Amino acid sequence: MSKAVVKEHPLKEKLVSSFMAFEETIDVDSPVHDIRIEALKTFEDKGFPSKREEAWKYTSLNAILKHDYTVFPKVDASLDYSKVRDYFVHDMDSYKIVFVDGKYSSHLSQTTHEGIDVCLMSSALTKPKYQLIIQRYFNKTAAKDGLSSLNTAFSNEGAYIHIPKNKVVEKPIQIIHFATGNEAALMLQPRNLIVAEENSYVQIIERHQSLTDHPVLTNSVTEIFANKRAIVDYYKLQNDKEGASLIDNTYVEQKQESVARIHTFSFGGKLTRNNLNFYQNGERIDSTLKGITIIGNKQHVDHHTLVHHIEPNCESHQDYKGIYGDAATGVFNGKVIVEKEAQKTNAFQANNNVLLSDKASINTKPQLEIFADDVKCSHGCTIGQLDESAMFYLRSRGIPEKEAKALLMYAFGNNVLNSVKIPELKQRITKLIAEKLGVNIGFDL
Amino acid sequence: MLKINDLHASVEDKAILRGINIEVKPGEVHAIMGPNGSGKSTLASVIAGKEEYEVDSGEILLDGENIDELSAEERAHKGIFMSFQYPVEIPGVSVTNFMKTAINETRKAQGLEEMPANEMLKLIRQKSELLDIDRKFLSRSLNEGFSGGEKKRNEIFQMAMLEPKLAILDETDSGLDIDALRIVANGVNKLRSKDNAVIVITHYQRLLDYIVPDYVHVLYEGRIVKSGTKELAHELEAKGYDWIKEEIKVS
Numbered sequence: 001m002s003k004a005v006v007k008e009h010p011l012k013e014k015l016v017s018s019f020m021a022f023e024e025t026i027d028v029d030s031p032v033h034d035i036r037i038e039a040l041k042t043f044e045d046k047g048f049p050s051k052r053e054e055a056w057k058y059t060s061l062n063a064i065l066k067h068d069y070t071v072f073p074k075v076d077a078s079l080d081y082s083k084v085r086d087y088f089v090h091d092m093d094s095y096k097i098v099f100v101d102g103k104y105s106s107h108l109s110q111t112t113h114e115g116i117d118v119c120l121m122s123s124a125l126t127k128p129k130y131q132l133i134i135q136r137y138f139n140k141t142a143a144k145d146g147l148s149s150l151n152t153a154f155s156n157e158g159a160y161i162h163i164p165k166n167k168v169v170e171k172p173i174q175i176i177h178f179a180t181g182n183e184a185a186l187m188l189q190p191r192n193l194i195v196a197e198e199n200s201y202v203q204i205i206e207r208h209q210s211l212t213d214h215p216v217l218t219n220s221v222t223e224i225f226a227n228k229r230a231i232v233d234y235y236k237l238q239n240d241k242e243g244a245s246l247i248d249n250t251y252v253e254q255k256q257e258s259v260a261r262i263h264t265f266s267f268g269g270k271l272t273r274n275n276l277n278f279y280q281n282g283e284r285i286d287s288t289l290k291g292i293t294i295i296g297n298k299q300h301v302d303h304h305t306l307v308h309h310i311e312p313n314c315e316s317h318q319d320y321k322g323i324y325g326d327a328a329t330g331v332f333n334g335k336v337i338v339e340k341e342a343q344k345t346n347a348f349q350a351n352n353n354v355l356l357s358d359k360a361s362i363n364t365k366p367q368l369e370i371f372a373d374d375v376k377c378s379h380g381c382t383i384g385q386l387d388e389s390a391m392f393y394l395r396s397r398g399i400p401e402k403e404a405k406a407l408l409m410y411a412f413g414n415n416v417l418n419s420v421k422i423p424e425l426k427q428r429i430t431k432l433i434a435e436k437l438g439v440n441i442g443f444d445l
Numbered sequence: 446m447l448k449i450n451d452l453h454a455s456v457e458d459k460a461i462l463r464g465i466n467i468e469v470k471p472g473e474v475h476a477i478m479g480p481n482g483s484g485k486s487t488l489a490s491v492i493a494g495k496e497e498y499e500v501d502s503g504e505i506l507l508d509g510e511n512i513d514e515l516s517a518e519e520r521a522h523k524g525i526f527m528s529f530q531y532p533v534e535i536p537g538v539s540v541t542n543f544m545k546t547a548i549n550e551t552r553k554a555q556g557l558e559e560m561p562a563n564e565m566l567k568l569i570r571q572k573s574e575l576l577d578i579d580r581k582f583l584s585r586s587l588n589e590g591f592s593g594g595e596k597k598r599n600e601i602f603q604m605a606m607l608e609p610k611l612a613i614l615d616e617t618d619s620g621l622d623i624d625a626l627r628i629v630a631n632g633v634n635k636l637r638s639k640d641n642a643v644i645v646i647t648h649y650q651r652l653l654d655y656i657v658p659d660y661v662h663v664l665y666e667g668r669i670v671k672s673g674t675k676e677l678a679h680e681l682e683a684k685g686y687d688w689i690k691e692e693i694k695v696s
Contacts, residue, residue, distance in 0.1 A: 411537025
C-alpha cells in the first residue's frame with residue numbers, strides 16, 4: 001500500500017522550515033523549548049483548519065493563508081508616539097506593553113516590576129525568577145489544535161502579567177501589537193500570559209493594529225488564569241485595517257469564586273476569528289463573555305465561544321450583539337458544556353443580530369451539552385432588521401434617517417457597552433461606534 | 446397655516462383617504478372625529494410623513510409650501526409634530542438623550558448651534574414640571590415599561606420640548622384615566638398660542654371638554670362629511686355616529 005502524497009500548504013511548509021532559524025534566536029535549553037518542539041509536531045500533524053471541520057464550516061482561511069508572509073521581520077521598525085497615539089486609550093494613566101512587528105518597543109511602553117509584573121514574555125521565558133510561574137501556567141490551558149500549537153511552537157514574545165495575591169491594580173494595562181508592514185505581507189504570533197493570584201484585580205485592554213495596506217495575519221494566543229476570588233476585566237478592541245486578519249485564541253481558567261469578564265468589540269479587519277474558551281475549575285465562579293460587532297464591506301467576524309462548567313454553583317453570561325452591513329458576514333457559535341457534577345449551574349447565552357443589507361449574513365448557533373439535571377440554562381438568538389415603526393417615531397421628532405438608524409443601533413448594543421468599567425475606554429468605544437455608523441452625535445447623557 | 450386640498454391617500458393600494466379638504470389657521474384648534482376605520486390616524490400619519498402611505502392626488506400645504514416630497518424629519522424641522530396613538534418603546538435610548546438628539550438635530554437643520562447642555566437641562570426641568578413628570582422618569586428608556594398614561598404624558602412632554610407650529614394629537618385620550626387626561630390637556634392648553642395650531646383626533650368627545658376646539662370635523666370613509674363647532678361634538682356624543690351614516694346614505 002502506498003500512502004497518498006498530500007501536497008502541504010505552502011505557508012505551513014514555510015513555517016515548519018523556518019523553525020530552525022527561529023531556534024537560533026532563542027534559548028533552546030529552557031524547558032519551554034520542549035513544549036515548542038512538541039507543539040510544532042502537533043502543527044505539522046494537524047496543519048491549518050479547513051471548512052470540512054465543523055468548527056470552521058462558515059469561516060474559510062483560504063484567502064488569508066495564500067499570501068507569502070514574512071514570518072520573522074528582519075528590519076526593526078520604530079514608531080513615533082505622535083503617529084500612533086490614537087490607537088492608545090491615551091487620556092488615562094495606564095501601563096503599556098507595546099510591540100512593533102512582534103518586537104518589544106521600549107519607548108512606547110511603560111512596564112513595571114513594582115508590586116506587580118507587567119513585562120515581556122521573552123524575559124519571563126528565560127529569566128530564572130519567573131521560572132516557577134512559567135512552569136505552572138505556560139501552555140496549560142491552550143488547546144492542542146493546529147493554530148494554537150503553531151503559536152506555541154513559535155512562542156517567544158508578548159505580554160507577561162503577574163498580579164500577586166491581594167493586589168488591586170488601579171491602572172489599566174494596555175497591550176498593543178502594531179504591524180508596520182515595512183516588509184510586504186507580515187505574519188505575527190504574539191503570546192500573552194496573564195496570571196491573577198488570589199483576591200487580586202486587574203483590567204487589561206488588548207489591541208492588534210496594522211498600519212499598512214499590506215496583508216497582516218496575526219495568530220495570537222492569550223492564556224489567562226484567575227485564581228481564587230480574583231477579578232479579571234479584559235477588553236479586546238478589534239478595529240483593524242481592511243488588509244489585516246486576526247485569529248485570536250484566548251483561554252481563561254478560573255478558580256473558585258473568581259470573576260472573569262471578557263468584552264470583545266469587533267469593528268473591522270478583513271477576517272476576525274475569536275476562539276474564546278472558559279474553563280471553570282472551582283465553585284461559585286462567574287464568567288462573562290460579551291461583545292459588539294459592527295462591520296460592513298466584505299468583512300467577516302466569527303465568535304466561537306466555549307464555557308466549560310465543571311463544578312457546581314457557577315454562572316456564565318454571554319451576550320453578543322452584531323450589526324452587519326453591506327456584504328459582511330458573521331458567525332456566532334456558543335458552546336456551553338455542563339458536566340454531571342456541575343449542579344446548580346446558571347448559564348445564560350444571547351446572540352442578537354441586525355442585518356442592514358440583503359447581502360449581509362450571519363450564522364448563529366447555540367450548542368448546549370448538559371449532563372447535570374439541576375441547572376438553569378437559557379439561550380436565544382435573533383436576527384432582524386431595524387424596526388420601521390421605531391424609525392418613523394424618531395424621524396417624526398426631527399432626527400434624520402441616518403442618525404435615527406445610528407441611535408437605534410447604539411441602543412441595541414447599549415447593555416454590552418454599559419458593563420465596560422473603564423470610563424475612558426467606554427467613551428472611546430462610543431466614539432468608534434458613532435464613527436462606524438457614520439454619524440456625529442453624542443450618545444451619552 | 447395648514448391647507449389640505451382634495452387629498453387622496455392609500456396604503457398598499459388600498460384607498461383610505463378619498464378627498465380631504467381642511468384649512469387650519471394659526472391659533473385654531475380643530476377636532477377630527479369619526480368612527481373606527483374612517484381614516485383618522487391615516488390622515489395624521491400622512492401629514493407627519495409616514496412613508497408607507499402613498500399620496501395619490503391632492504396636496505398638503507404648510508404655509509403655502511407643498512410638503513408632499515418632504516421626509517418625516519424635514520416636516521418635523523418645519524414645525525409639524527404628531528403625538529402617537531401608540532408610542533414606540535425604544536430600549537437603550539433614554540428620554541433625555543432622545544430629546545437632546547431631536548432638539549439638536551432640528552436646530553442643526555435650521556442652521557442653529559447646538560443647545561448648550563445647561564440650557565437643555567433647564568428646558569427639560571421646566572417642561573417636565575409642566576407635565577408633572579418625575580425627573581427619574583427622564584433617565585428611563587424611551588417608553589419602555591411605561592404605563593399608557595405615562596406614554597401619553599411623555600408624548601406631550603416631547604411636544605412641549607419641541608414647540609411645534611402644528612401639533613396633531615392622535616387619540617391622545619385613549620387609555621388615559623381622568624387625572625392623566627386633565628394633566629395632558631392642561632399641558633396642551635398651556636402650549637397654545639396665537640401662532641400655533643392643534644389638530645385633535647379623537648373618537649370620543651371627552652377630551653374636547655378640556656381642549657376646546659374651534660371647529661369639529663367628522664371623518665367617515667375617507668371624507669370629511671360634516672363640519673361644525675364644538676356643539677357638533679356634543680351631538681355626536683349623544684347620538685353616536687349612526688345618524689351621520691344615515692345622512693350620507695340619504696344624500
